[in-house]
Amino acid sequence: MNKLLWRQFSKQVIRSKQLLVQRNNQQEIQDYFRQLKIQSAKQRKDFEDIALQLLSKEQDKCKAYFYFLEISSDITLKTLLQEIFTKAFLELNDFGNKQLALQKWQLIPLDFIEEYMKGFDIKPADIQDAQVKILTLLQNKKPLQAMKLIMIFKDQLNMSIFIDKFIQLDAVQDFSKVCITSPNLLKDFLIKLTQSDKRHHQKFATELIRKYNLKKEDYPQLIKIQNRQAIDRTYFPKIDEPYERVEERLQGYPYMLCHVIDKLLENNKVNEAYSVAVRQDLNDQYNLNGVLIENPLLKYDGFGITEQVCYQEDPSGFIQFSDFNIHEDQIQFIDSVEKLVLIKDIILNAQITGFDTEFCHYFDEFAIGGVAIMQISTETNVYIIDIFNLREKLELLQFLNNYFASNKIKIGHSVWNDFTVMAQNMNLDQTVEPKNIVDLTFLYNEVFPENKNNVSLANQVYQLFGKKLSKKECFSNWQRRPLRKCQLHYGAMDAYICIAVYLKLNELKQLDIVQLPQLQQQHQTQQKQKKIQQIYKGDHLRYDLQFQKIIDDKQNMKFLVDAMLKKLATFLRNLGIDAEYNEKNDHQTIEQQAIAEQRLIITRDKKLYEKPQLKAPCFLLSDNLNTEQQFDEILKELQFQIHEDKILSRCVKCNFDHVIQISPKTAQQYLDFKNNDSFGQIKVFWQCEKCLQVYWEGNQFKNSIQRFTKVAKNQDDDKQ
Structure with missing residues (x-):
């Protein structure tokens, strides 16, 4: 006009x-x-x-x-x-x-x-x-x-x-x-x-239940879903792996065992499903027929490695107590205050002890697992303390405070996480600074500085002794009582092997055991300072300085939006901004994608943002914001550029940035013209070259142009 x-x-x-x-x-x-x-x-x-x-x-x-x-x-x-x-x-x-x-x-x-x-x-x-x-x-x-x-x-x-x-x-x-x-x-x-059935809905429900301190028992369906997902994640990464350990772990949890049976049936493991159903008295629900397959973890037990006792494997390739002339009677299970009183002075007076813990494994996201047992080894004996049942006892609390505060050397592998969980779970005295804890990773690097990427305990044992460390009981049920003898052997070995590795390393290079804690403390301080220098972290934005260029590229900033923020991803794409969407809710996958594609993660997940080892650039959104408010918060912090000529230029469905014009005849191959009279009046259509999504200039298109042009103009006004 x-x-x-x-x-x-x-x-x-x-x-x-x-x-x-x-x-x-x-x-x-x-x-x-x-x-x-x-x-x-x-x-x-x-x-x-x-x-x-x-x-x-x-x-x-x-x-x-x-x-x-x-x-x-x-x-x-x-x-x-x-x-x-x-x-x-x-x-x-x-x-x-x-x-x-x-x-x-x-x-x-x-x-x-x-x-x-x-x-x-x-x-x-x-x-x-x-x-x-x-x-x-x-x-x-x-x-x-x-x-x-x-x-x-x-x-x-x-x-x-x-x-x-x-x-x-x-x-x-x-x-x-x-x-x-x-x-x-x-x-x-x-x-x-x-x-x-949407995973991010379940995750959001979990966030709200935690945030407002609600009773998880009021939401049994959510607990069941979380249990099943945890079982799948922990025990069924590959369905061809033996099912025996999950059956052993879930004894006493019939509805979770039913999920295991269902998973086995889904993968045509009929005999295995039948066997679990019969053993656990669940076949009345299934009426399965098949060949009964024994579960060696439930049928066999003995003081030795699980591979030998239950699976009849050749034990010669595994490290065992017989290699150190340690016998079963030198392993004690401490499940009462009376027993603890008898052995506490032996432990506190030992010049060197090795220690480890095994955790309670729960399957819902609300449970606080905590420590099930703590294994402490001297050079001649191993004591397995029943933390699960003694945690309320004052005598145990006093012993642990004295143990960690003593000047005696305490050797473990990746021990600080164990100590942190124990301190929180058992309310240890926070004013007592743990002393003289030496990590085997540090010792190993002192002797083999060229092998810094090969420091798992299993790798150390194999390099030093030429034998494997049994890990079959890693995901066992450590809350069960009594523990199986194979579990006792496994737990005791994890503590004793710390002493054995130290002694072996000392043979190769004379280690000053008195100076080791001080040297380790200096090393940790240097590493921490180095890490602080490498990481920028504010209230909303954090990134490793090696990714500074991602933050500095205001003209072409790229984002990776997590599963809880799909609407934000769509909003950004409408503005012509490169925004990928990751729906897996897996921290490792998200970080790997962000680093590989040089993107900034956008999330509401505080656990991801606070993750100490996170290197990928990450933006933490505030709670209770709508989509436009989320965008405003990101824009205010990052000050990136919006290009008006790129509005609605990107495919909203797949994020591809090449949308081409097509004829109405071509559009008819993808749209239902018969049941939508308005399509016949439209002369111009566009199509994404990647996912083939079709777009056209209707009311929604025009409203979107106005809306997002207004957003872009507001940005320019704010800058002025």
Whole structure:
């Protein structure tokens, strides 16, 4: 529409009162609206002036306002026009016709609804059909707009009827904001979330349960899901691996054993499934037939390595107590205060001890595992202390505080994590500084400085003794009582081998045992200072300085969005920003992808952000932000560049940056033209060359252009 016609029509509309109110001129106004193009701030300002003049000349401004809202309802620029007329009407401050305002409230743009209600003195209770309007918005996949109304009318709504819709629309973070004000609603919401088959919904439910200190027992479905996922992750990385250890570990947990049977059946392991079902008295549920296969972990036991005792493997390739002339009677299980009193002085007076711990293995994400047993070895004896059952005993607490505070040398492998968990789990005296703890990794590097990447305990044992260290019992059930003899052998060996490795290293290079703790402390201090110098970490942003260029590239910054932030990934892609989406929720996978593709991770996962060994650049979002607020927070911190010419240039579905124009004939191969008449009126389509997703210029496209252009302009305004 040329400028002359614009001016002529504007004057005609402003001067003609009849044109505004008579229905026989509605078509003329609608035709004008259809041709209208508002593509710049100046054009918008011009039309805002026109709208204000149109309404100000009317005696019944309220009636005229609703007239313009109604006739613009099927116009491409509907949202923008209604926003402009609403802004003009509110500016005129004419709120006399409350009855009409109540009748027409659903026409009001939601961003202005509160100001509108305040102007007409409309109370939320005065509006009876808010629930219907909200359900309509959800039906039309507009959860953010629905949330605006929910926050206004929440006191008079039946919130429970919205839960399923918000979960289906993947808008759970938005809906959670209203749920937290009502314990019953929050519980209903969490139960529905745990029933979702989407992993990130389950993870979000877990976050909320933790955050608000809720009882995990109220959400049994979530616990079952977490148990099953943990079983799959821990015991079934490869279905061809022996199933025996998972059966041994899960004795006494029938519903978890049922999951194991189901997994075996899924992979055509019928005889194995039948065997577990029969042994665990679960075959009444399955009625399976097959050949009974023994579980050697349950059938055989003895003081020795599991490979030999249970699987009849040749033991000559494994390190054993017989190699050190240690016998079974030199291994003691300390499961009472009386036994602890008898041996505590022996341990505290030993010049050198080796120590290790085994943890309680739980399968839900709420359980605090803690230490099940602690093994302490002298050069001639090993003592296995039943931490699981003695942890409440004052005598045990006093002994452990004395042990770690003593000046005697204590040798272990990767011991600081064990000590930290024990200190937290058992409430050890935090004022007592653990003394003279020496890590075998440090000792090994002192003797073999050229082998710094080969320091696992198993590798050290193999290099020093030419034999393997048995690891079959690593994932055993360390809470069970009594422990199997194979478990006792395994646990005792993990402590004694620390002494044996030290003695062997000392043969190769005379180690000053008195000076070792001090040397190790100096080494740790140097490494810590070096690490601090290499890592930048703020409240929201952290990165290893080797990835500084990722942070500095403001023109072409690339992001990796985690599984909880899919809507943010879509938002960024609409702006033409390179944003990949990782749905696996696995820290290692996310970091590897970020480093390989030189991307900045965006997450709400505080565990990932605080992970000490994380090197990939990472941005931690604040809680309880909607998508646009999340974007604003990132932009404020990073100050990266948005290019207006790249808006909607990237495939929203797959993130590919090459979208080509195709003909309507080609588009018919991918779209259902028969059941959508509007496709026939569209002349231009675009298609992603990678995933073949088709796009076209409809109302949604135009609204998106306006929305994201506005976002880009706001960025430029903020910089000025």
